[in-house]
Amino acid sequence: MSFDKHTQILSPEQPFEEILELVQPMITFILLKCHIYKDFEYYRHIAAIAVWKAYENANPSKGKFSAYIYTTVKGEILKELTKERRFQDNVSLISDDTLNFIICREEQINRLEDHLLVEKIMSHLKEEERMILQLYYLDGYRYEEIAKVLQISVAAVKKRRTRLMNKLRSHLCQ
Numbered sequence: 001m002s003f004d005k006h007t008q009i010l011s012p013e014q015p016f017e018e019i020l021e022l023v024q025p026m027i028t029f030i031l032l033k034c035h036i037y038k039d040f041e042y043y044r045h046i047a048a049i050a051v052w053k054a055y056e057n058a059n060p061s062k063g064k065f066s067a068y069i070y071t072t073v074k075g076e077i078l079k080e081l082t083k084e085r086r087f088q089d090n091v092s093l094i095s096d097d098t099l100n101f102i103i104c105r106e107e108q109i110n111r112l113e114d115h116l117l118v119e120k121i122m123s124h125l126k127e128e129e130r131m132i133l134q135l136y137y138l139d140g141y142r143y144e145e146i147a148k149v150l151q152i153s154v155a156a157v158k159k160r161r162t163r164l165m166n167k168l169r170s171h172l173c174q
Helices: 016-022 024-033 040-057 065-090 096-123 127-138 143-150 154-172
Strands: none
Touching: 016 024, 016 040, 024 040, 024 065, 040 065, 096 154, 127 143, 127 154, 143 154
16 A cells, blocks of 8 residues: 555645545555454554654654654554553463452442441431431421421531541541
């Protein structure tokens, strides 16, 4: 495949966007030549960054700009493929059943820890404070409704909830 009709007009003096548009067929050719058939957009993005690097570092006295773009793009894609292959080699594959078991256990442990934390905090609260927490956060009551249940003013409910939140924050930060 030849890129002569596209590469003859490339020069570092052109706007980057124009160059990037003109080298799209070249990028596609490189991706196919490197046997990239999945994550195509990801590698196209890597290629666009490589075009930017070539654009920034271009030196017209060192040869054709199009050839420099080609080698830079291909080099960056090969470098990324190498990184991906090394990562795949270093990561041991875990079966789905094992992974699901680990995730399930972590969730159980987190729920247990959360439950213990809530129990510890709740043990430090007065009955009325627990009632405000339950009505406001669990039952979804508004201040006016809580005021009726507790037979206090709306302002008192707001003030007590504010104090309660400060108290909870201090217990959580311990």
